[in-house]
Amino acid sequence: MSSALAGFAWLLSLQTVGELLSRGLSLPLPGPVIGMVLLLFALGSARVREPVSRCADFLLSHLSLLFVPVAVGVMAYLPLLRQYGVRLFVVLVVSTWIGLAVTVLVLRIAGPTQDAELR
Numbered sequence: 114m115s116s117a118l119a120g121f122a123w124l125l126s127l128q129t130v131g132e133l134l135s136r137g138l139s140l141p142l143p144g145p146v147i148g149m150v151l152l153l154f155a156l157g158s159a160r161v162r163e164p165v166s167r168c169a170d171f172l173l174s175h176l177s178l179l180f181v182p183v184a185v186g187v188m189a190y191l192p193l194l195r196q197y198g199v200r201l202f203v204v205l206v207v208s209t210w211i212g213l214a215v216t217v218l219v220l221r222i223a224g225p226t227q228d229a230e231l232r
Contacts, residue, residue: 118168120165120169123152124168
């Protein structure tokens with residue numbers, strides 16, 4: 114088995130183990146997140162690090178191919194985007210600003226108690 118395929122096998126195996134742990138132990142984290150944590154620890158070993166590095170290089174060199182389906186989807190819905198594009202843009206911008214404002218408010222409310230504890 115080539116090294117890149119071995120790296121891909123490691124990635125899929127760790128994601129599968131993460132999914133099994135998440136479902137089996139009813140953890141509140143998604144399986145792929147647990148798999149990434151497992152990968153973080155596994156990358157300490159050269160036996161895992163080198164094949165995963167080759168696989169990552171291969172995937173990154175072909176990353177642009179992953180955007181093709183998105184571009185095709187945009188083209189398929191181009192009439193809808195022409196009709197609702199401005200409204201969609203406004204909703205996205207406003208909702209982003211609302212999310213940022215709520216985050217700032219929460220940090221301002223929670224912040225002073227943490228600052229006082231640090232001093």
